[in-house]
Amino acid sequence: MNGPVSHKRRFELEKLLKEYGCTAKRTYISTFLDLAEFRRHISHIAWETEVWIAEIPEHMIHFNGERYLGPYEYSDDNFR
Incomplete structure (x- = not known):
C-alpha cells in the first residue's frame, strides 16, 4: 500500500480484518x-493513526492521542 492511512482506508482495513476474525491490536x-510529502497528504490522514517520516526517523507523529498524552521528561539531550 502507498499513500496515507485515510479514514476510508482505516475503515476498510478494520472491516476486512474483522471478517477474517483478527483479534490482534493494530x-x-x-x-x-x-x-x-507529508505536507501534501496531511489532510487525508485519519485520526488515531501514526506518521513516520524518513527524513526525521527518530520521531513519530500521533494523530489525536489521548492514549499517549502525558508529561515528558526533558534534558539537554532533547535539544540536540
Whole structure:
C-alpha cells in the first residue's frame, strides 16, 4: 500500500480484518520520505493513526492521542 492511512482506508482495513476474525491490536502508520510529502497528504490522514517520516526517523507523529498524552521528561539531550 502507498499513500496515507485515510479514514476510508482505516475503515476498510478494520472491516476486512474483522471478517477474517483478527483479534490482534493494530497500529496504522502512514510513512513518508520527507516533510514535503507529508505536507501534501496531511489532510487525508485519519485520526488515531501514526506518521513516520524518513527524513526525521527518530520521531513519530500521533494523530489525536489521548492514549499517549502525558508529561515528558526533558534534558539537554532533547535539544540536540
